[in-house]
């Protein structure tokens with residue numbers, strides 16, 4: 179199963195087992211994760227983000243066992259998160275090895291506030307790391323997703339450059355996260371439209387979105403994103419996730435189905 183960009187196809191990417199698990203009190207053991215992953219596959223989600231392989235041995239094992247048992251030829255894509263550093267990418271590739279359709283999801287922050295206080299890197303350094311680490315991930319796995327963390331608060335001109343680099347280095351999906359749940363629907367839709375209009379090689383990648391409910395707007399933001407060209411939605415069951423949670427899978431799917439004529 180290779181997912182091709184199609185104007186009418188919206189890819190459902192479930193991150194219950196990764197972002198959802200970052201919700202206070204939602205810690206799951208490997209067996210519980212396997213049960214959920216099987217149910218997600220039965221539900222027909224396109225991509226399961228199974229964990230963050232480098233984060234702990236439990237996470238590594240969960241990604242590996244889900245890759246083995248749920249990541250079958252006719253099953254979903256199995257994905258592991260990885261920072262844009264070699265050790266993370268290697269751990270993700272190793273854990274995903276048994277999957278028929280593996281995906282490495284690598285990220286680096288692009289907002290000035292993250293560059294200055296978290297990464298302590300210049301914009302030029304972030305551009306270079308993006309090219310280098312996406313290319314490295316691509317050498318280990320064909321299906322690469324790249325996220326510019328805190329995209330919602332990034333300078334759009336810089337964001338366009340980072341995305342162009344990621345796609346040129348082999349990213350097949352570029353995910354735009356509203357990491358802190360700060361944007362409104364019109365702003366988020368505008369951000370996606372800007373990316374479509376200003377990233378020269380954007381037609382070679384699927385635009386994905388990731389959002390949080392700090393202002394209760396994740397689903398509304400995603401519907402605007404779809405109108406403006408996003409074709410992958412990152413969501414969780416019941417919207418569980420960090421802080422106020424993520425976009426809820428069931429709300430998104432039903433909104434897209436019931437109100438498809440207005441989208």
Ligand SMILES: [Zn+2]
Nearest residue numbers: 197357388420
């Ligand atoms: Zn998140």
